Amino acid sequence: MNYLVAVLSDRIQAEAAYLDLEKVGINSSILGRGYKTADEFGLIDPKEEAKKQARLMAFWLVPFGFFAGFTFSFITGLDTFAWAGEIGNHVIGGLLGAGSGAMGSVFVGGGVGLVSGGGDALPYRNRLDAGKYIIVVQGSETLTRQATRILRQFDPENIQGYAETN
Numbered sequence: 001m002n003y004l005v006a007v008l009s010d011r012i013q014a015e016a017a018y019l020d021l022e023k024v025g026i027n028s029s030i031l032g033r034g035y036k037t038a039d040e041f042g043l044i045d046p047k048e049e050a051k052k053q054a055r056l057m058a059f060w061l062v063p064f065g066f067f068a069g070f071t072f073s074f075i076t077g078l079d080t081f082a083w084a085g086e087i088g089n090h091v092i093g094g095l096l097g098a099g100s101g102a103m104g105s106v107f108v109g110g111g112v113g114l115v116s117g118g119g120d121a122l123p124y125r126n127r128l129d130a131g132k133y134i135i136v137v138q139g140s141e142t143l144t145r146q147a148t149r150i151l152r153q154f155d156p157e158n159i160q161g162y163a164e165t166n
Helices: 010-025 046-076 082-109 112-117 121-131 141-152
Strands: 001-007 028-031 133-139 158-163
Touching: 001 010, 001 121, 001 141, 010 028, 010 133, 010 141, 046 082, 112 158, 133 141, 141 158
Parallel strands: none
Antiparallel strands: 001 133, 001 158, 028 133
């Protein structure tokens, strides 16, 4: 499945492009105010995906980090915190390991994506927030090429094709 995404500056242009595509039998979707939202269309929010991935990683890394920190403290016999006693040192080692696991889940699990964003979904969401309209065409490569010729007549702000990979 191929996708063609075109960003148009206003509603009139988007509706005209939609009608021209419809005249030649190409089904398309309009995203923007008064039409589908990014969420309704399925445009993934990268920040939500990053949060979900970081939580999933934390589910595994925090307990593993606690176990690793406790075991390391037990094996080495370090007496880092004399006031805590032998068992307290092992528990503190476990807590420090759990903290390291939490940091790992943020960095590896997608927390960096929370800060920097990622993929093409975020720029499209930003354009929708700025009042622009997006036309999306799904279909074969031939269909998207035909749609590209039609959409170029409307001088889109951006036009991008994507091929879905399995």
